[in-house]
Amino acid sequence: MISxxxxxxxxxxxxxxxxxPIIDCFVVLVTFLLISAxxxxxxxxxxxxxxxxxxxxSPPEDALDIKILSDSKIxxxxxxxxxxxxxxxxxxxxxxxQAIKKQLPKIDTATVIxxxxxxxxxxxxxxxxxxxxxxxVALGGKSE
Amino acid sequence: MKKRYTRRSNSRxxxxxxxxxxxxxxxxxxxxxxxxxxxxxxxxxxxPNQPMTLPQAGHSDAxxxxxxxxxxxxxxxxxxSEKAEDLSVQSSPAGEYPGLRKALNKAKxxxxxxxxxxxxxxxxxxxxxxxxxxxPYWVIKKALVSAAMEGMTDAKLAVVxx
Numbered sequence: 063m064i065s066x067x068x069x070x071x072x073x074x075x076x077x078x079x080x081x082x083p084i085i086d087c088f089v090v091l092v093t094f095l096l097i098s099a100x101x102x103x104x105x106x107x108x109x110x111x112x113x114x115x116x117x118x119x120s121p122p123e124d125a126l127d128i129k130i131l132s133d134s135k136i137x138x139x140x141x142x143x144x145x146x147x148x149x150x151x152x153x154x155x156x157x158x159x160q161a162i163k164k165q166l167p168k169i170d171t172a173t174v175i176x177x178x179x180x181x182x183x184x185x186x187x188x189x190x191x192x193x194x195x196x197x198x199v200a201l202g203g204k205s206e
Numbered sequence: 207m208k209k210r211y212t213r214r215s216n217s218r219x220x221x222x223x224x225x226x227x228x229x230x231x232x233x234x235x236x237x238x239x240x241x242x243x244x245x246x247x248x249x250x251x252x253x254p255n256q257p258m259t260l261p262q263a264g265h266s267d268a269x270x271x272x273x274x275x276x277x278x279x280x281x282x283x284x285x286x287s288e289k290a291e292d293l294s295v296q297s298s299p300a301g302e303y304p305g306l307r308k309a310l311n312k313a314k315x316x317x318x319x320x321x322x323x324x325x326x327x328x329x330x331x332x333x334x335x336x337x338x339x340x341x342p343y344w345v346i347k348k349a350l351v352s353a354a355m356e357g358m359t360d361a362k363l364a365v366v367x368x
């Protein structure tokens with residue numbers, strides 16, 4: 063809506079835009095968006111499925127296999143040139159991976175191998191912890 | 207100490223009309239609206255359509271989410287919000303999901319058609335998996351194997367940032 067005001071004898075008219083209805087619309091829109099907004103922040107964990115028989119262009123010198131044996135035990139195995147294996151408690155896993163990474167800094171790939179009946183939430187927790195040290199984390203599993 | 211309240215003398219006439227300058231207010235609202243519309247539209251793409259609890263992770267990336275969406279709940283698998291596989295019937299960890307493969311193939315065909323029409327579509331070899339945290343791992347693995355058989359080898363797992 064435009065309201066006009068006569069400014070005098072010279073016929074020059076000052077035009078003023080009425081912003082009140084626009085502000086009303088904005089208030090309604092902003093309120094609606096605030097109410098319907100989701101405050102969950104969703105992130106992405108990049109992964110790939112390691113399948114047997116898959117061709118690898120240039121296999122890494124060393125890689126890490128992390129087998130989740132049970133809810134509390136994890137087997138960490140270095141496959142490649144510097145083979146080694148250890149079974150640790152799940153809460154000691156990060157420290158063990160850190161130690162291996164310090165010893166073999168070229169390791170940049172890990173494969174998490176959970177048991178079939180393990181919940182997806184638990185698998186993601188382990189992947190997340192491994193990702194602290196190793197940037198590329200793939201998922202594996204026993205071939206059926 | 208005594209407080210003294212003084213009244214400022216006003217030179218204005220008493221019946222003068224006061225008008226509030228709402229231009230600045232309008233500016234603020236425009237900025238707020240643009241910001242909220244932007245976050246609203248980017249968040250919608252990745253939101254699950256089925257009720258589920260996503261797992262939590264602290265080291266996730268914001269990432270590019272322009273990939274095909276696969277939702278896995280305890281009862282069903284959905285591709286781009288359409289039911290592809292019923293999980294309420296007993297199934298074994300071995301093999302693949304034929305319904306999921308068919309749905310992925312159909313979705314890829316749709317994306318290809320849309321791309322030929324010039325529309326912006328998801329990347330053909332990527333998928334975003336939104337799965338409930340209580341789903342057993344073999345279901346996820348079987349779904350990823352089925353997707354890999356359709357040439358979709360890059361999987362992204364959707365998580366809630368801690």
